[in-house]
Amino acid sequence: MSDHHHHKETFVTKYIFSQDHKMIAKQYLITGMFMGVIGVFMSMLFRLQLAYPDQSFSIIEAFLGKWGEGGQMTPDMYMGLVTIHGTIMVFFVLTAGLSGTFSNLLIPLQIGARDMASGFLNMISYWLFFLSSLIMFLSIFVHTGMASAGWTIYPPLSALPQAMSGSGLGMTLWLVSMAIFIASSLMGSLNYIVTVLNLRTKGMKMTRLPLTIWAFFITAIIGVISFPVLLSAALLLIFDRSFGTSFFLSDIFIQGEVLHYKGGSPILFEHLFWFLGHPEVYIILLPALGITSEVISTNARKPIFGYRAMIGSIMAIAFLSTIVWGHHMFVTGMNPFLGSVFTFTTLLIAIPSAVKAFNYITTLWRGNLQLNPAMLFSIGMVSTFITGGLTGLILGDSALDINVHDTMFVVAHFHLVMGISALFGMFAGVYHWFPKMYGKMMNKDMGYLHFWLTAISAYGVFFPMHFIGLAGLPRRYYSNSAFPMFDDLLHINKVITVFAIIGGVSQIIFLANFFFSISKGKKASQNPWKGNTLEWTAPVEHMHGNWPGEIPEVHRWAYDYSKTDENGDLWGGQDFTPQSVPIRDGEEEF
Amino acid sequence: MKALFFILIFFVIGTAFWQFFKLLGLTKKDQVATEKENDINGWLMLGLGGFVYGLMLYSMFQGRVVLLPRLSASLEGEDIDNLFVITMGLILVVQFITQFLIYYFTFKYRGTKGRKAMFYADSHKLEMWWTITPTVVLSVLIIYGLWTWNNVQDLSDAENPLIIEVYAKQFQWEARYAGEDNQLGLGHVNFIKGINTMGVDMSDKNSADDIPVRELHLPKGRKVIFKFRSQDVMHSAYMPHFRAQINCVPGMVTSFGFTPTVTTEEMRLNEDTKAKFDAINELRVEEGKEEVEFDYLLLCNKICGASHYNMQMKVVVQEEEDFNKWLKEQKTLAQVINN
Numbered sequence: 001m002s003d004h005h006h007h008k009e010t011f012v013t014k015y016i017f018s019q020d021h022k023m024i025a026k027q028y029l030i031t032g033m034f035m036g037v038i039g040v041f042m043s044m045l046f047r048l049q050l051a052y053p054d055q056s057f058s059i060i061e062a063f064l065g066k067w068g069e070g071g072q073m074t075p076d077m078y079m080g081l082v083t084i085h086g087t088i089m090v091f092f093v094l095t096a097g098l099s100g101t102f103s104n105l106l107i108p109l110q111i112g113a114r115d116m117a118s119g120f121l122n123m124i125s126y127w128l129f130f131l132s133s134l135i136m137f138l139s140i141f142v143h144t145g146m147a148s149a150g151w152t153i154y155p156p157l158s159a160l161p162q163a164m165s166g167s168g169l170g171m172t173l174w175l176v177s178m179a180i181f182i183a184s185s186l187m188g189s190l191n192y193i194v195t196v197l198n199l200r201t202k203g204m205k206m207t208r209l210p211l212t213i214w215a216f217f218i219t220a221i222i223g224v225i226s227f228p229v230l231l232s233a234a235l236l237l238i239f240d241r242s243f244g245t246s247f248f249l250s251d252i253f254i255q256g257e258v259l260h261y262k263g264g265s266p267i268l269f270e271h272l273f274w275f276l277g278h279p280e281v282y283i284i285l286l287p288a289l290g291i292t293s294e295v296i297s298t299n300a301r302k303p304i305f306g307y308r309a310m311i312g313s314i315m316a317i318a319f320l321s322t323i324v325w326g327h328h329m330f331v332t333g334m335n336p337f338l339g340s341v342f343t344f345t346t347l348l349i350a351i352p353s354a355v356k357a358f359n360y361i362t363t364l365w366r367g368n369l370q371l372n373p374a375m376l377f378s379i380g381m382v383s384t385f386i387t388g389g390l391t392g393l394i395l396g397d398s399a400l401d402i403n404v405h406d407t408m409f410v411v412a413h414f415h416l417v418m419g420i421s422a423l424f425g426m427f428a429g430v431y432h433w434f435p436k437m438y439g440k441m442m443n444k445d446m447g448y449l450h451f452w453l454t455a456i457s458a459y460g461v462f463f464p465m466h467f468i469g470l471a472g473l474p475r476r477y478y479s480n481s482a483f484p485m486f487d488d489l490l491h492i493n494k495v496i497t498v499f500a501i502i503g504g505v506s507q508i509i510f511l512a513n514f515f516f517s518i519s520k521g522k523k524a525s526q527n528p529w530k531g532n533t534l535e536w537t538a539p540v541e542h543m544h545g546n547w548p549g550e551i552p553e554v555h556r557w558a559y560d561y562s563k564t565d566e567n568g569d570l571w572g573g574q575d576f577t578p579q580s581v582p583i584r585d586g587e588e589e590f
Numbered sequence: 591m592k593a594l595f596f597i598l599i600f601f602v603i604g605t606a607f608w609q610f611f612k613l614l615g616l617t618k619k620d621q622v623a624t625e626k627e628n629d630i631n632g633w634l635m636l637g638l639g640g641f642v643y644g645l646m647l648y649s650m651f652q653g654r655v656v657l658l659p660r661l662s663a664s665l666e667g668e669d670i671d672n673l674f675v676i677t678m679g680l681i682l683v684v685q686f687i688t689q690f691l692i693y694y695f696t697f698k699y700r701g702t703k704g705r706k707a708m709f710y711a712d713s714h715k716l717e718m719w720w721t722i723t724p725t726v727v728l729s730v731l732i733i734y735g736l737w738t739w740n741n742v743q744d745l746s747d748a749e750n751p752l753i754i755e756v757y758a759k760q761f762q763w764e765a766r767y768a769g770e771d772n773q774l775g776l777g778h779v780n781f782i783k784g785i786n787t788m789g790v791d792m793s794d795k796n797s798a799d800d801i802p803v804r805e806l807h808l809p810k811g812r813k814v815i816f817k818f819r820s821q822d823v824m825h826s827a828y829m830p831h832f833r834a835q836i837n838c839v840p841g842m843v844t845s846f847g848f849t850p851t852v853t854t855e856e857m858r859l860n861e862d863t864k865a866k867f868d869a870i871n872e873l874r875v876e877e878g879k880e881e882v883e884f885d886y887l888l889l890c891n892k893i894c895g896a897s898h899y900n901m902q903m904k905v906v907v908q909e910e911e912d913f914n915k916w917l918k919e920q921k922t923l924a925q926v927i928n929n
Contacts, residue, residue: 250841253779301707333844336743366708371631399738467653472830562707
């Protein structure tokens with residue numbers, strides 16, 4: 001691979017069918033951003049419905065056409081919007097947009113490799129992701145309406161076209177899109193694993209890897225273990241829908257007739273779905289936590305506290321995440337003994353999570369915090385990770401889950417812990433590594449404004465939402481008007497909607513800043529944040545192969561910030577020591 | 591065309607932001623945050639911490655009136671509520687402490703030129719503490735949680751329980767009582783025909799005395815065991831006031847039980863309920879709607895189709911005497927179907 005930079009590249013090989021990990025990272029990011037805009041816009045539309053169920057909005061008619069005649073959306077459309085919003089945000093933005101972008105960008109750069117183990121496979125993984133995004137996007141416009149069985153697509157609702165309009169062509173496209181998405185994700189993950197294991201530069205022991213790489217590496221392993229299970233569920237569901245099998249269906253009477261299905265179980269689908277669905281939370285969260293570790297340490301000018309404990313907790317979280325899926329099924333009627341087992345394993349995750357949270361807080365302690373936008377988003381990430389994570393104690397406890405399961409309380413919980421936290425991690429990553437991606441700096445003032453508006457609206461949306469859940473309001477209700485006992489929740493819904501719109505619209509600031517800075521941003525220096533990791537030793541101008549000469553050798557871990565000698569003076573007179581600097585005489589390696 | 595108009599508006603807003611920020615900051619020389627920026631953002635972070643605390647406190651005090659009554663309407667729900675209060679107390683303590691530390695440290699250690707960050711990479715003692723402490727606390731929570739779960743799920747200890755089948759379909763609930771023999775007749779979708787809407791096998795000897803209803807009545811103080819079936823898609827039977835929920839799954843029977851302890855009339859007199867319904871009625875009067883009074887409800891809590899948000903059944907809890915009187919007035923399946 002060392003002669004990559006000698007290749008002559010055409011426009012097509014450089015920008016479209018590129019095999020350069022940095023370009024593929026940017027392709028992932030921009031596709032993820034496009035999907036994110038759609039997902040966020042959808043949420044603003046259904047928030048309008050929830051806050052003003054009886055009012056007409058011409059914007060609704062404008063965008064939803066026959067599904068929003070008279071300015072009010074139909075229940076079918078509402079279901080479709082929440083379904084596609086969830087799907088897009090979970091898979092296309094926070095899985096592919098986050099992990100795809102930063103794993104691709106950082107793995108070769110931070111471990112000292114010229115590229116991924118297989119550049120071709122990497123290219124294919126992006127284009128499959130693009131294809132799946134395209135199919136999911138187009139599925140919004142089919143005449144029977146988009147898939148609308150919720151992002152968890154439980155059968156029989158998702159399997160029977162007669163059950164609701166969104167269970168028709170929209171659902172078929174959803175399944176096809178997801179099957180392609182999973183193929184893409186597996187290709188990406190295998191590439192990440194092989195690259196981390198095989199292509200580390202000289203001296204880059206596993207115990208010297210930055211925490212970002214540990215997070216991406218373990219994330220890829222969880223993905224490889226659990227995504228195929230969802231693929232199997234999707235394929236079996238396609239069989240049930242199209243070929244008359246009964247994997248998930250049995251004893252159904254609908255639209256005046258008894259269907260032929262016998263002996264299947266929708267609960268089996270739930271087991272398969274959540275075997276990916278729960279690890280998916282950590283497939284989203286771990287990269288965000290990895291990014292946060294890196295950004296907090298760099299900007300606190302301090303080593304990340306408890307490096308080994310951080311790796312241990314990533315591994316513990318990853319392992320536990322694969323044995324807790326049943327907590328999504330406490331009220332399905334499965335054997336109560338299983339409920340006990342899953343309560344036990346689920347609540348155990350709080351221990352490594354607590355270790356991580358305390359380690360972040362200790363890293364902040366006595367630092368010299370550089371509060372740039374990346375750092376603000378990282379600190380915000382730790383805050384929302386704790387706030388959202390704590391309510392997980394309620395949902396993970398089977399007895400308590402009974403009364404809040406599938407209510408708005410759950411929506412508040414998971415949005416804070418895996419929606420907002422992960423988005424904050426993603427924003428932190430974009431602000432921090434933008435100079436590496438484009439050789440330019442993003443505008444700080446826009447970054448600050450973006451953070452403040454987003455942080456305030458995130459808490460403004462999801463904090464009050466816990467209360468409407470505790471009041472018993474089920475999630476995915478198109479309107480509360482059939483239940484007078486929820487009448488007094490309407491004013492809370494209005495407050496939430498106002499914050500949601502502020503939060504949604506303020507993302508324009510980020511988009512404007514991002515695209516504006518690509519062309520007009522100030523030129524970045526090689527190491528603008530004074531970081532230790534290897535990517536900052538690569539030249540600002542991109543080249544396929546990353547380093548012009550030899551790849552730098554690694555002599556130390558990634559977190560030698562503010563390290564002092566025996567006299568108490570900073571080593572080398574600066575508060576950072578890149579990994580490529582050899583250990584000095586008298587210096588102890590951490 | 592309207593959509594295009596709105597897209598244009600978004601575009602104009604975006605361009606306005608773009609132009610505005612073009613005027614700001616692009617000429618700045620410092621690439622990392624300046625001391626002034628650290629100072630401003632440090633203070634703002636302290637403010638954000640205050641905002642988070644304020645929001646929590648405001649929501650907790652103002653939001654109390656919208657919550658479910660703190661009085662559980664079932665015996666089993668009392669255990670759940672105790673566990674909830676303990677868990678919530680713990681969550682709030684941890685939340686208050688950790689958020690304080692995050693925002694205070696961010697403010698206190700905001701970057702200045704003179705400050706020297708501390709090289710502090712590890713402390714086994716500290717890490718041991720914050721591993722052991724959550725482990726011990728969680729062990730207690732897990733044990734208490736499992737004890738509660740087993741209590742709630744255990745249907746074997748009930749003496750003379752009342753057996754009721756709840757049947758879910760798009761988009762309504764039906765139910766039948768097990769009748770004098772307290773045994774439900776078999777049910778299957780193959781038997782759905784005409785007014786036999788629950789698909790009861792009328793050739794089963796236990797079916798004839800079953801009593802179909804469209805409104806659930808429950809006796810105070812007697813354990814009720816519910817059997818749930820669904821005829822089409824997944825539904826979830828959710829009775830929040832009883833702290834009860836379970837899915838209704840086509841092709842299988844799920845079950846759940848609880849002992850009602852508060853009659854509808856008693857719950858109407860409960861202070862929390864009164865406060866909540868006073869507030870609701872105030873809003874309703876403002877909007878010209880008629881006033882309502884409290885009723886227990888069975889809702890569907892699993893997305894089940896377009897009218898999912900409408901699916902409900904009224905639940906009435908009565909003294910056992912009144913309940914028995916009501917039940918006697920109902921017709922049996924044999925009377926309904928065979929006549």
